[in-house]
């Protein structure tokens with residue numbers, strides 16, 4: 178993951194290794210290399226520039242510290258700033274409610290249904306919840322079947338109404354059913370489209386208004402880089418979601434989405450998903466991710 182960015186940052190720090198101390202000159206050239214590495218990782222220019230300006234200020238401010246080498250100092254500064262760029266502290270999922278309602282939104286193929294299954298599995302096996310999944314994709318009967326297969330694998334009930342073409346009614350009925358069955362978390366998998374479109378947005382917004390979810394999680398394929406960031410913006414403008422889920426991190430070699438999304442929509446990344454198996458879901462910790470990037 179993010180191999181190229183890790184290598185490029187490493188080489189930027191290595192070029193400082195021979196230097197006895199940090200100077201404005203070697204800071205400038207290291208910062209330039211870092212900026213190029215970020216842009217090549219598909220981070221947009223403005224974010225990369227602002228990021229490296231902060232690195233520069235921090236490095237200039239600290240140049241008197243002689244206890245650690247310039248390379249180590251720069252690595253620490255970059256790690257702290259990467260952590261901040263990705264949100265600083267982790268933000269917990271709000272699953273309090275009777276039932277707690279978690280609405281899942283995103284484009285078709287982003288990994289919504291897979292993530293819904295993984296989240297149900299995580300809440301059930303790691304957090305002791307009693308979840309229920311809801312198939313609210315009224316356009317693709319296959320989406321209902323897919324969710325049922327996943328539910329079967331993890332032992333979680335799946336609520337669906339294959340004949341009903343009203344996503345709002347399905348979601349409302351599911352809330353009642355969850356109470357009857359004593360389920361304390363409801364995960365509603367909504368319909369996606371191949372691109373941002375008005376019908377999809379209106380439908381998800383209507384479901385949101387009808388059931389008043391504790392969480393609206395926007396799911397996005399991290400491999401799509403800047404497109405992921407633009408899609409996030411469109412969904413956030415319309416839905417004001419509460420968190421981001423980055424999927425397919427196993428295939429993302431660049432990292433642009435992970436690095437830019439928080440900055441762009443000012444919403445925390447809550448989970449990262451990296452694989453098709455039901456247990457490949459992780460809570461997102463900005464600091465751990467920064468550490469992974471720096472190797």
Ligand code: GDP
Nearest residue numbers: 285286287288289290291424425450451452453
């Ligand atoms: P949806 O249309 O948004 O519900 O997307 P799906 O959950 O059906 O996922 C689309 C495809 O991506 C499927 O083939 C999934 O198996 C695959 N997929 C989902 N999440 C991941 C992931 O984290 N890593 C990988 N490699 N594939 C994934």
